[in-house]
Amino acid sequence: MVRFRGRRLDSPIQRRDGAVARLRSATATSAGGIVVQFDDGVPSLVVGARRRDRDILTWTLPKGTPNPGETREQTALREVAEETGLDVRITDVLDSIEYWFVQRGTRIHKTVHYYLMEPTGGDLSRHDHEFDQVRWVPFDQAAGLLTFETERALVAKAAEVVDPEPSRRRAEPIVRPAAGAPLGGA
DSSP, rough: OOTTTTTTSSSSOOOOOOOOOOOEEEEEEEEEEEEEEEEEEEEEEEEEEEEETTTTEEEEOOOEEETTBBBBBHHHHHHHHHSEEEEEEEEEEEEEEEEEEEEEEEEEEEEEEEEEEEEEEEGGGGGOTTOOOEEEEEEEHHHHHSHHHHHHHHHHHHHHOSOOOOOGGGSOOOGGGGGSSBOOOO
């Protein structure tokens, strides 16, 4: 009979009550945007779908991770352009979303910084491979399409500040000093 650390190999392994496997922890940061356009005074936003399983699409807002040295704004502008095919500009700062997930044995606390944006050019047909589909959806239909509650809540808050009157929209992008801090990371 072989013994390993004082226990016979043929004895059953028992977990202590309340014992939980310890996961490594990490943090991650991303940035993205809610891109808004108006058709006859009705605001729409851009959403994208990723295939998670053979028959399941996950509808989300465009976002992504920073390149080294990028600011939050630079990351958001680049990622939204890549994932949607649109050229955009930032018109306001929105709330950030935080959530936890587990990936390859690591529990990750992620923060995503969002910006309100408007298109300045481009075309949805130019979106990259990260989304299987990209489309405009009216704000009042977004809650029924977006997969994650945190994003549905953010869109609901953004709908409160979106103004269809061009004369009441800001002409210049908002720049807040604290928001320009580099995100770092690869």
